[in-house]
Amino acid sequence: MPIERIVILGTGLIGASAGLALRAHGFSGQITGWDPNPAELADAERLGAIDSASPSTIDGAVLAARSSQVVLLSGPVFTILEWLDRLAPVLQSGQLVTDVGSVKNALCQHARDSYNLVHTAGFLAGHPMAGKEVSGAANAEAALFDGAAWLFTETPESRSMHKASRAIADEWRAWPAKFGCRVLDLEPERHDVLCAWVSHLPQYLSTALSALLEDEFPDKDEILAIGGRALREMTRLGASPYSMWRDVAHTNTEAVAASLLALEQRLTHLRENLRTPELRDEFDRANRFREQMRAGKK
Structure with a gap:
């Protein structure tokens, strides 16, 4: 029917x-x-x-x-x-x-x-x-x-x-x-793992960055005057509602925490290699990922 x-x-x-x-x-x-x-x-x-x-x-x-x-x-x-x-x-x-x-x-x-x-x-x-x-x-x-x-x-x-x-x-x-x-x-479990990486992690990253900038620059005039597309794109998700993402954090805690820990470790690696060839390697990996994403959308 x-x-x-x-x-x-x-x-x-x-x-x-x-x-x-x-x-x-x-x-x-x-x-x-x-x-x-x-x-x-x-x-x-x-x-x-x-x-x-x-x-x-x-x-x-x-x-x-x-x-x-x-x-x-x-x-x-x-x-x-x-x-x-x-x-x-x-x-x-x-x-x-x-x-x-x-x-x-x-x-x-x-x-x-x-x-x-x-x-x-x-x-x-x-x-x-x-x-x-x-x-x-x-x-x-x-x-x-x-x-x-x-x-x-x-x-x-x-x-x-x-x-x-x-x-x-x-x-x-x-x-x-x-x-x-x-x-x-x-499968439900696989869904939650994949979404932790491709959806939940970007949200919490944007939230953390936006909150950090809020604390570091109480007077926004200076950074808003020079902030361009990169700032807008990286903080866009920072406007998302807490109620939705609180529930995600509570019900997909393990997968979200694992992705956040991996990102923390990657950022540490980046910080420790700002003046070594490892930084170039990170950009190479990032460029390959973006090329594959662009190719996948065609």
Whole structure:
């Protein structure tokens, strides 16, 4: 049965962008939105990301989820974990819960005993590798996912979910490709390790650099006057919201800590070799990596 009713719980940047992308690429069903912040919900409705807004109460969200085939959970990881607990007792087979969270193993483990069973809703963990350093539905756009990877982390449990939910899951999996995404499958644990390196580490590096500059230069006039593209690019992620990245730090601690330690060691190596040929070797390695990245985008 085609998907006709979707509810987006969390109509911030990613949730509202998902609604806009669905509309832009031909979804003709009903999209309901819910958000604890009425202003976010109003922005999503004004932009056309959702057709109708559910009351900004927990009961309102649960009622909307019960009447939908797909429930898209969009928000920080802790919030998604809470929704998994709330929705499990009230949903049933033939419904699908999916998400856009930045950490996958914690979510898949949490859903193991409450989803993908004979009489329960299915759970398919997902993660679009897209976003901005600014949040909120007002910044949403249908093209946000174009060219990005949309990762799914199937588990033995999700692969064997009830056939009614599986049909919905397979149809949902087809939508990111319509958005212009590269759809990839990873094991949850591998997802978290890779994302620690390619997403989480850059965020915490930018946060640390921005915080360091804040402390070192309380009067910004001097560095802002001479800072150019390098400063803007390296500190851009420093504007990201704490709530999202706090949850990543708490739920992907080991992988994030390992990547940060490796970076610390590399920076130490760089500092100790500022006047040796090792510095040239580091630039050579960095140049090779950038060339491979550029080639991969062609």
